[in-house]
Amino acid sequence: MSDHREFEAEREKIDFLLEKGYVIKGVTENLSGAFLEFEYKGNEHDQPGKERLHILHPDSRKYFSTILVQQQKKQGVK
Amino acid sequence: MADLSLNLAGIKSPNPFWLASAPPTNSGYQVQRAFEAGWGGAVWKTLGEPILNVSSRFAAVDFNGKNVAGFNNIELITDRPLEVNLKEIYETKKKYPNHAIIASLMVEPTQEKWHEIVKKVEDVGVDGLELNFGCPHGMAERGMGAASGQVPELVEKQTMWAKEVAQTPVIVKLTPNITDITFTAEAAVNGGADAVSMINTINSLAGVDLDSWDTVPNVAGKGAHGGYCGPAVKPIALNMVAECARHPKINVPISGMGGVSSWREAVEFMLMGATGVQVCTAAMHHGFSIVEDMIEGLDNYLEDKGMDSVMDIVGKSVEKYSDWGNLDLNHQVVAKINNEVCINCNKCHIACEDTSHQCIDMLKDAEGNDILKVREEDCVGCNLCSIVCPVDGAIDMVEYANGKPPMTWNERQAAIGAASSCDVNLIK
Ligand SMILES: Cc1cc2nc3c(=O)[nH]c(=O)nc-3n(C[C@H](O)[C@H](O)[C@H](O)COP(=O)(O)O)c2cc1C
Numbered sequence: 001m002s003d004h005r006e007f008e009a010e011r012e013k014i015d016f017l018l019e020k021g022y023v024i025k026g027v028t029e030n031l032s033g034a035f036l037e038f039e040y041k042g043n044e045h046d047q048p049g050k051e052r053l054h055i056l057h058p059d060s061r062k063y064f065s066t067i068l069v070q071q072q073k074k075q076g077v078k
Numbered sequence: 079m080a081d082l083s084l085n086l087a088g089i090k091s092p093n094p095f096w097l098a099s100a101p102p103t104n105s106g107y108q109v110q111r112a113f114e115a116g117w118g119g120a121v122w123k124t125l126g127e128p129i130l131n132v133s134s135r136f137a138a139v140d141f142n143g144k145n146v147a148g149f150n151n152i153e154l155i156t157d158r159p160l161e162v163n164l165k166e167i168y169e170t171k172k173k174y175p176n177h178a179i180i181a182s183l184m185v186e187p188t189q190e191k192w193h194e195i196v197k198k199v200e201d202v203g204v205d206g207l208e209l210n211f212g213c214p215h216g217m218a219e220r221g222m223g224a225a226s227g228q229v230p231e232l233v234e235k236q237t238m239w240a241k242e243v244a245q246t247p248v249i250v251k252l253t254p255n256i257t258d259i260t261f262t263a264e265a266a267v268n269g270g271a272d273a274v275s276m277i278n279t280i281n282s283l284a285g286v287d288l289d290s291w292d293t294v295p296n297v298a299g300k301g302a303h304g305g306y307c308g309p310a311v312k313p314i315a316l317n318m319v320a321e322c323a324r325h326p327k328i329n330v331p332i333s334g335m336g337g338v339s340s341w342r343e344a345v346e347f348m349l350m351g352a353t354g355v356q357v358c359t360a361a362m363h364h365g366f367s368i369v370e371d372m373i374e375g376l377d378n379y380l381e382d383k384g385m386d387s388v389m390d391i392v393g394k395s396v397e398k399y400s401d402w403g404n405l406d407l408n409h410q411v412v413a414k415i416n417n418e419v420c421i422n423c424n425k426c427h428i429a430c431e432d433t434s435h436q437c438i439d440m441l442k443d444a445e446g447n448d449i450l451k452v453r454e455e456d457c458v459g460c461n462l463c464s465i466v467c468p469v470d471g472a473i474d475m476v477e478y479a480n481g482k483p484p485m486t487w488n489e490r491q492a493a494i495g496a497a498s499s500c501d502v503n504l505i506k
Contacts, residue, residue: 004455
């Protein structure tokens with residue numbers, strides 16, 4: 001798989017969870033890359049849930065953090 | 079013609095090109111020749127207790143057929159008695175009242191010695207003083223030069239002692255042989271310096287002879303570290319000037335030097351915050367007449383930019399220089415290979431394949447000709463291919479509009495910290 005395909009595969013996983021209504025609840029970064037904690041509060045149709053993604057590719061780590069920064073800007077988090 | 083005249087902390091000169099304290103400014107004969115050639119100012123060869131020099135003294139580093147890419151010396155300060163130098167300074171100043179003469183000084187770190195020399199040189203009418211806290215060899219072994227210039231407390235104290243009696247502006251010349259030059263620059267400011275200058279030479283050993291195993295240079299088979307300067311040190315000097323220029327507590331003018339060989343480097347230093355430049359190696363390599371091209375080039379540059387005065391360019395690039403953490407991680411450039419111009423040497427492919435991100439493919443076009451193509455999605459925009467390319471215009475680094483908003487490392491880390499510490503509702 002080309003480097004870019006690896007990024008696309010990871011981006012798809014992130015987008016998939018976000019589209020399902022999950023939110024990023026926490027980020028842990030260490031020697032192995034980034035671990036994203038996703039949480040879904042649930043609604044009348046779905047049960048709450050938690051997911052974890054291990055993100056390896058540098059472009060994916062830029063990608064999720066860009067989303068994080070933008071969302072926090074929108075919500076006025078200081 | 080634009081106004082090229084300079085005012086550095088009250089020291090005025092007809093143009094921003096000064097000779098640095100070094101062999102070109104050793105005597106009245108030389109400094110007068112320099113002024114005739116067009117140099118705006120001269121920092122006299124460092125005055126102090128006359129020293130003894132060794133022979134040989136210089137060595138140069140050649141690179142790829144270009145000689146004097148870097149220059150190394152083990153020369154000390156003046157070897158002539160103070161009175162001889164002072165007489166020649168007096169005569170030169172009288173003959174060239176509008177040119178700047180700055181006396182470079184180095185004495186033992188005591189208040190008495192500083193008071194004595196400052197008073198003596200000011201009596202002959204110098205326009206300013208430059209305290210040499212930078213000479214890296216010989217003098218440093220005696221507690222002067224870089225040895226005192228590496229200790230912020232000594233820089234501050236000696237600057238204070240000079241300032242206690244000085245009537246003319248005091249420039250403190252700093253050594254680059256220190257991890258962070260802003261520490262000593264700040265100490266100079268705290269001591270009352272009117273300006274700082276940088277850089278003196280960098281500790282160096284030019285080479286080792288492969289046959290004799292002697293160092294280059296050597297004195298009867300023995301070597302000692304020297305000071306490095308010339309074109310090779312420009313990036314180091316430029317960064318040091320820029321770091322001082324953007325430092326909020328270093329609020330005095332900077333005289334920049336280290337690898338200035340033409341008007342171009344002079345403009346770079348000035349854009350990065352230097353109020354004028356000093357030159358040593360280029361003058362030693364090519365003679366005093368290089369200043370003619372410097373003046374003409376600078377004047378043309380200012381005219382092209384529509385600027386009236388050289389002082390207007392001072393510091394124009396400082397705000398563009400920041401910390402790595404403030405750079406936009408989402409900004410993207412990619413390589414574009416122009417196959418019309420490309421000579422198919424494949425250097426870019428090899429560089430990318432062996433030492434970067436393996437994104438330049440060797441392909442055939444419709445007619446079966448060899449072509450090189452960048453896979454833009456895998457290109458990280460490192461610039462290496464365009465750096466190794468021997469043909470102008472064959473590879474362009476172009477901005478890639480990826481539509482992503484700017485995000486710095488500092489913003490990213492703050493966002494990750496906030497996500498982990500508070501209950502942020504991140505719904506897409
Ligand atoms: C041979 C030689 C002797 C020098 N002597 C002195 C000196 O006496 N005092 C001083 O402050 N700097 C001295 N310097 C350093 C220069 O003034 C200047 O800081 C340095 O060479 C960087 O400028 P450049 O790259 O244009 O040469 C000397 C440099 C050379 C090459």
